[in-house]
Amino acid sequence: MKRKIGLVINGPNILLGKHSIDLVDILGVLNEFGRIVVGKVVLNQGASPKLVEIVVEYGLEPVVVLGRVDVAVTIESMKLIHNPTIDVLALGVRDAQFVPLLFEAKKLGKEIVIIAPSKKVSDAL
Template identity: 45%
Template sequence: MWEKLSNLKKFYVKKSSRKGTNKMALLVDGPNMLRKEFNIDLDKIREVLDEFGSIVIGRVYLNQYASDKLIEAIANQGFEPRISAGDVDVEMAVEGTELVFNNNIDTIVYMTRDADFLPAIRKAKEHGKKIIVIGAEPGFSTAIQNIADHVIKIEEDFELDREKLEQKKKDKKNHDDKKEREKEKEYNKRNDEKEEYDNKEERDFYNEEEGYNKDKSSIMNKINWFKK
């Protein structure tokens, strides 16, 4: 009944007779799933969903307590952060129901453990949408697993790739260092241009002053000659 994806350790999905053709909307319940104990890598979620088709819409729902670092990381991974000042589940369920009427979407992916999304999932299935549910134990609702067309389970010891995290940090540092060098180069260039301009102004001033003094000296000599 379950097939292990060979390229992704600890991911298990219910077998599908049709893969790779779905146009999907991925809705991620941030407070429920993006927790330290799960340490989920959204890039790996995307890899798993590639088995089913392409993600047309990817939204991660967060509450107002989400850190700027988390929001930035989500955006950098190509997903849309949706910050809610109220109940995240309500906003996610409402938008999930709206997607039922989106003709560009044939599959809605709920990444959650919460049974509160059952009504939205039922409505989607009534309108012919396929449902994929991604969740983790403990607390992964049996009800939403049973209603889904496909289930993706993430085991509790699934972790982000440490090497990838280190590489991202290194890439970011290199990028920041490069920007800093470019900024310093531009600053030095402007300083050099300003210094050159100031020197030119100073030279022009002395040249004018010298010319004036020469003219003045010539006039005074003529005056003194006439006096004689």
């Protein structure tokens, strides 16, 4: 039976900028780990309508926030960590501030996959 993946991506840090990663590549890699059952991309209010459209086209849920994207990523991730049907937490993040989130996921028996550009990710992750 395929493992069930919960995916949360920090859109501005992972999908935008010169070190961005294509959603097709992210979904392709995750397909090797299991099946995405919850997929969310957190975006700030300045996200282009085209980016939101692309997120939806790939079957992911855009979560547009007025405040800090990293806080929303944490909240969405905690929901997945405490969801008993999720086996794997896949996070599209680059910053060390998410390390406590990873510890919490491991304590609850979740496998973790970090998605980030290799040259722009914190060594702590």
